[in-house]
Amino acid sequence: MVTVPSTVAVIEHATHGLILFDMGINHHVADPEAAEAYWGPGPRAAYGAQRFTREHAIDAQLERLGHRPADVTYVIYSHLHLDHAGGMSYFPHAVHVVQHDELRHAWWPDRWTARGYAFNDYRGSRGYDFLELRGDADLFLDGTVTVVRTTGHTPGHQGVILDLGHQGRIGLMGDAAHLQEALERDVPMLSDWNVQEKMLTYGQLRALGRADVRVFLSHDPGHFAALPHDGDFWD
Numbered sequence: 266m267v268t269v270p271s272t273v274a275v276i277e278h279a280t281h282g283l284i285l286f287d288m289g290i291n292h293h294v295a296d297p298e299a300a301e302a303y304w305g306p307g308p309r310a311a312y313g314a315q316r317f318t319r320e321h322a323i324d325a326q327l328e329r330l331g332h333r334p335a336d337v338t339y340v341i342y343s344h345l346h347l348d349h350a351g352g353m354s355y356f357p358h359a360v361h362v363v364q365h366d367e368l369r370h371a372w373w374p375d376r377w378t379a380r381g382y383a384f385n386d387y388r389g390s391r392g393y394d395f396l397e398l399r400g401d402a403d404l405f406l407d408g409t410v411t412v413v414r415t416t417g418h419t420p421g422h423q424g425v426i427l428d429l430g431h432q433g434r435i436g437l438m439g440d441a442a443h444l445q446e447a448l449e450r451d452v453p454m455l456s457d458w459n460v461q462e463k464m465l466t467y468g469q470l471r472a473l474g475r476a477d478v479r480v481f482l483s484h485d486p487g488h489f490a491a492l493p494h495d496g497d498f499w500d
């Protein structure tokens with residue numbers, strides 16, 4: 266048994282406003298009864314989400330950082346699983362950046378992949394402004410935020426590389442790999458959609474490391490342990 270974080274990155278972009286990478290888990294999951302209605306019976310206990318509290322939801326955490334949900338201009342999703350898309354409904358006026366096939370797959374998953382997605386996360390999102398990508402994208406055409414397609418865990422998984430200027434580049438890679446140890450040992454995850462694709466993505470992650478991009482995996486506790494727990498990571 267390991268305890269892992271389910272992380273959201275808050276990016277204060279100099280010219281494009283407040284950008285989020287991933288959305289974490291929806292606040293309904295903090296309450297056992299509401300969780301059962303929202304996720305259906307089972308997943309809360311299966312994923313060990315009893316540790317998740319109302320204060321962990323991204324709307325509450327943004328408030329703690331002095332931001333309002335309405336300040337968010339873009340949300341970028343690694344993928345639409347229930348621990349990454351949970352806060353989608355908090356940001357109806359943002360641009361939602363997701364791979365085209367991930368969005369399709371979330372709305373109509375295969376029977377054997379459906380349990381990773383929570384329909385309630387996006388059931389009200391038909392009218393949202395989705396920027397549907399079909400590959401890599403230099404989001405603002407200035408090299409600051411580059412989306413890279415990293416499929417395998419899901420059909421349309423993606424990560425982002427942020428250029429922080431003189432502080433170098435970091436890669437927010439979602440569930441492209443779940444743990445550093447898995448990446449180093451070439452071990453996939455039981456719930457991966459396509460192991461062949463995931464292994465090819467592992468190669469991409471290693472290439473990022475060789476290019477001096479510091480990689481953060483959403484669920485690797487070690488990647489976040491050394492960071493400060495309040496305030497800015499970088500400015």
Ligand SMILES: [Zn+2]
Binds near residue numbers: 348440484
């Ligand atoms: Zn995940």
